[in-house]
Amino acid sequence: MGETPCLGGRVSEKAAAKLLMYTPEYFRQKVADGLSPIPWKRHGNRRFYRLEAIIEYLSEDDGV
Numbered sequence: 001m002g003e004t005p006c007l008g009g010r011v012s013e014k015a016a017a018k019l020l021m022y023t024p025e026y027f028r029q030k031v032a033d034g035l036s037p038i039p040w041k042r043h044g045n046r047r048f049y050r051l052e053a054i055i056e057y058l059s060e061d062d063g064v
Contacts, residue, residue: 009051010041016049020057 003015011019017027020037030036031047038057040047 005051006048010048011051011054013040013047013049016040016054019054 003011005011013028013031014024016038017024020027022030031040038049038053040049042048
């Protein structure tokens with residue numbers, strides 16, 4: 001992935017999009033439309049996502 005998670009296990013919007021196999025643009029548009037598949041936190045003008053929430057979402061999506 002090429003990105004080290006921040007304290008608290010958070011990753012950038014770009015890294016989250018890659019993990020979810022979305023393009024960063026598509027993922028950003030989903031968030032703008034209020035359809036983000038996972039919760040996020042804003043820090044300044046950037047969005048961050050918890051790795052735990054990404055893993056949870058992927059597990060639910062696969063029916064695991």
